[in-house]
Amino acid sequence: MKPNLIVAAVLMVAATAAGAASRFDGTWRYDLGSLDAPKKPNVYLLAGGSYTCSTCIPAYTIPADGAFHATPGNPYRDELSVKVVDARTVTLTGRKAGKVVTEMTETVAPDDATATATFNDMTATNGVAVTGTSVTRRVAPAPAGAHKVSGSWLDTATGTLADAGQLVTLKMDGETLAMTTPTGVAYTAVVGGPEAPVTGDPGWTTVSLTRTGPDTLIENDYRDGKLTGVFTYALAADGRSMRTTFDDRLHGTTSAVTFVKQ
Numbered sequence: 001m002k003p004n005l006i007v008a009a010v011l012m013v014a015a016t017a018a019g020a021a022s023r024f025d026g027t028w029r030y031d032l033g034s035l036d037a038p039k040k041p042n043v044y045l046l047a048g049g050s051y052t053c054s055t056c057i058p059a060y061t062i063p064a065d066g067a068f069h070a071t072p073g074n075p076y077r078d079e080l081s082v083k084v085v086d087a088r089t090v091t092l093t094g095r096k097a098g099k100v101v102t103e104m105t106e107t108v109a110p111d112d113a114t115a116t117a118t119f120n121d122m123t124a125t126n127g128v129a130v131t132g133t134s135v136t137r138r139v140a141p142a143p144a145g146a147h148k149v150s151g152s153w154l155d156t157a158t159g160t161l162a163d164a165g166q167l168v169t170l171k172m173d174g175e176t177l178a179m180t181t182p183t184g185v186a187y188t189a190v191v192g193g194p195e196a197p198v199t200g201d202p203g204w205t206t207v208s209l210t211r212t213g214p215d216t217l218i219e220n221d222y223r224d225g226k227l228t229g230v231f232t233y234a235l236a237a238d239g240r241s242m243r244t245t246f247d248d249r250l251h252g253t254t255s256a257v258t259f260v261k262q
Contacts, residue, residue, distance in 0.1 A: 022172030023215065023239040028259035030166040031241075037155040038253035041139050046090065046147035051082040057250045068095055075203035075223065076123045077101055088148045096123075108148040113138055115153060121165070125200050126184030130165035134158075168259070177209060177217070195222060204228070233259075 045052040052061040062069040066083035077094035084090055085105070094102035104119040114137055121130040140152035164182040171178045175191040181200075187207050189196035195206040198221075206222045215235035221228050230247040245256040 022170075023235055024170045024172050024177070024217065024233070024242075027167055027169045027262045028242060029262055030161065030168075031258045031260050032159060032161060032166075033157055034256075034258035035155075035157040036256040037157060038248070038251070038255045039154070040251065040253045041152035041154050042136065043140075043152050045143065045150045046082070046084070047143065047145060047150060051090075055251070064090070068093075084147065090147070090149050106149055112141075112148060114156075115149065123202065124164075124183035124185075125202070128164050128183045130162050130183065132159060132161040132165060167262075175211075191217070 041055070043053070043055045045054070046064055049064060050061055051064040053059060058073040060071045060080070062071065062080060062082060064082040064084055066081055068079040068081045071077060071080045071094075077096045079095040081093040081095075082090060083093075088108040088110075090106055092102070092104045092106070093100060101123045102119070102121055104117050106115055106117040108115045114135055117134050117136070119132060119134070124130070135156050135158040136153035137156050138151055139154050142148055142150035167182055169180045175193075176188060177191060178186070178188045180186045184200035185198065185204070186200055187196055187198045189207050189209045191209045191211050193209070195208045198204045198207050203223055204221055205224055208220045208222075210218045210220075212218060217233045219231040219233065221231070228248075228250050230249065232245045232247075234243045234245075236242065240261050242259040242261075243256060244259055245254065247254050
């Protein structure tokens with residue numbers, strides 16, 4: 001082959017590779033049943049007319065009187081209302097700037113072993129609400145005289161989640177990754193580049209990306225300059241699923257879940 005033909009062939013291969021779709025490209029769905037939940041329990045106490053979440057970030061104690069009370073330090077709400085419905089059920093309602101943004105009803109099962117929460121999350125800045133249910137498993141009893149929701153609870157893989165909370169779309173152009181969700185969260189960041197802005201999420205301001213291999217991406221999430229979490233996205237050999245691990249730096253927990261390409 002003549003030298004100019006060799007050069008042309010190399011350029012053609014390079015152009016084809018550059019234009020080829022990344023294996024990360026596509027819309028991915030969160031597989032609820034694949035969740036490897038955090039092993040650190042959530043701890044609540046409802047007693048003496050007050051409700052305490054000692055494992056929340058930041059922790060808080062407010063009156064459980066059905067009225068709204070300030071919960072400073074939470075980027076998604078500034079007030080919370082806790083109302084006792086009956087001996088096994090409570091409702092928690094969050095507000096931000098006077099607008100209701102979260103609603104949750106939690107009920108402890110008759111055997112006291114599990115609790116089921118039904119929630120409506122309206123914190124998305126584009127107005128899309130995410131509804132669903134979650135089930136927690138009791139690992140420590142409620143103190144004597146406390147409401148049944150009190151005690152220590154572990155998250156489980158049991159539950160439901162609306163599509164708006166399950167889907168994420170990725171598009172890789174060279175080493176630039178664009179991420180979007182139905183709730184309006186989005187970023188465009190260069191792998192190995194500087195922190196890039198995140199839009200649509202009050203608790204997530206910037207992101208940076210690194211790569212540890214052709215099929216593994218590391219996403220570092222920041223809030224106002226502080227690292228809050230690290231996601232590792234590892235593609236399966238067939239490119240149809242992606243195991244994602246999450247190192248939650250705020251709560252000191254780890255979890256993992258599988259995303260399936262749609």
